[in-house]
Amino acid sequence: MTVIDPYEVLGVERNASDEDIRRAFRKLAKELHPDLNPQDQTASDRFRQVSAAYEILGDPPKRKLYDTGQINAQGEPRRGFQHPQYSGAQGASAGSGFAGGFGFGDIFDEMFSGRRNAGAGGGFTKRGADVRYTLDVEFVEAITGVKKRVTMPEGGVLDLTVPEGVHDGQVLRLKGKxxxxxxxxxxxDALVEIKVRPHTRFRRVDDDIHIDVPITIDEAVLGGKIEVATINGRVQLTLPKGTSGGRVFRLKGKGVKNRQTGHTGDQMVTVRIVLPNEIDDELSYFFTVWRQKHRYDPGPR
Structure with a gap:
């Protein structure tokens, strides 16, 4: 392995403080540790270089010897200098303390949550990383619930049950996945964020479903029964005589079931009066006569 200037290896200036050196080593050790890069030989080689560099720069007396040219980048005395306490294998070991009492053991404890494996290997254990996915679901699927299959980046699949009533942005946690x-x-764990696609007609407000429904002018005046779409199918709604445009009707229990409270919302139906595409002479004449006899004030404008 090529011997490189320890300062260059750690990426710090020669006048760096002990804290700067410690911080640089911690960052590199976390990134390059073989347990985190089991198939990466380059990372393994770099980790050894970083460790060797910190053996020198992480120990103030040894750093001083290096800075004054008395030892080389391997920690061995240069010709003409004898410092047995810092030569070869007598250097600081991976378990010893360094500047400020901070050593390799501290790095490993931080990397692996401070938990050492009690097995014969005496190694370290670390919980696996959480992975995040985004799953698009249709509006109705989010309300009623659905089973989905998520394809993971590495090619595997994850079967997921989307419970009824999930909302946009909600994160589902799958333990151990x-x-x-x-x-x-x-x-x-696998953390799956739900993205709910908007619906062409329905809107969700908390646990209620909102919908605009068009009615004819005669239905508004005379009243009657009309069919209205809901999440679970069509139902009949009775319009009283003289229903004004913008009036809101409530369909109890036709909204979203809240799994936390057990409460089910309602569907709010707002009616909109829609005139015919063409106003024929008969309709025009009727309202002309009607207006002359029954003019009224609809309210502030």
Whole structure:
């Protein structure tokens, strides 16, 4: 392995403080540790370089010897200098303390949540990483619930039950479906964020469903029964005589079931009076005569 200037290896200036060196080493050790990069030989080689660099720069007396040219980048005395306490294998070991009492053991404890495997290997365990996915569902599927299959980046599949009543942006947690643990650690979880596609007619407000329904002018005047679409099918709605445009009718229990409270919302139906595409002479004459006899004030405008 090529010997490189320890300062260059850690990416710090020669006048860096002990804290700067410690921080640089911590960052690199976390990124390059072999347990986190089991198939990456380049990362393994870099980790050894970083560790060797910190053995020198992480120990103030040894750093001083390096800075004054008395030891080389391997921690060995240069010709003409004898410092047995810092030569070769007598250097600081991976378990010893360094500047400020901070050593490799501290790094590993932080990386692996401070948990050492009690098995014969005496290694470290770390819980697997959580993985995040986004799942698009239709508006009605979010209200009624649906079973979906999520394709993961590595090609695997994840069967997911979307419960009824989920809302846009809600995150479903699947225990143990995330990344594998290290050293026998528990696997992480899969976090699936739900994205609800908008519906062409329905809108959701909390646990209620809203819909605009067109009615004819004669239905508004004379009243009657009309069919209205709901999440679970069509139902009949009775319009009283003289129904004004914008009036809201409530269909009890036709909204979203809230799994936390057990409450089911309602469907709010707002009627809109729609005139015929063409106003024929008969309709025009009728309202001309009617207006002369029954003019009224609809309210402020």
């Amino acid at each position: 995330g990344g594998p643990g290290l050293g026998g650690g528990q696997p992480g």
